[in-house]
Amino acid sequence: MAVDKPVRRLPLRDLMTDAEKRSRDLVEHLNITWFGHLTDLRDLSRPVRRKSHYPTLQVLLNAVLKVETASQETEKFIAYLNHELEEIREHAKRERLNRG
Numbered sequence: 001m002a003v004d005k006p007v008r009r010l011p012l013r014d015l016m017t018d019a020e021k022r023s024r025d026l027v028e029h030l031n032i033t034w035f036g037h038l039t040d041l042r043d044l045s046r047p048v049r050r051k052s053h054y055p056t057l058q059v060l061l062n063a064v065l066k067v068e069t070a071s072q073e074t075e076k077f078i079a080y081l082n083h084e085l086e087e088i089r090e091h092a093k094r095e096r097l098n099r100g
Helices: 002-008 012-045 057-099
Strands: none
Touching: 012 057
16 A cells, blocks of 8 residues: 555654644534534425425435545545544554653
8 A cells, every 4th residue: 555655654643633623624524514514404405494495306316425425525524534543553553662
């Protein structure tokens, strides 16, 4: 894997800074994109609809697809963040063994 070597060579401080940035990006993605699409889907499926009294099946399908796409993007964010956190844990474990 080409991604592993540069990340593995970064200092612990840089790894932690990047993981913090990635976690903020994940929270922003959830708050803006994912919850936005989920709210749109909820508004379409509620008994008292704001946008249309009878949304078409295509509109509901598009809303579901947007939520699914946002969920897949969220999974990618989480997977990358998890990878970085594992690298931080391994780096800290190596440092602990080297010192003690």
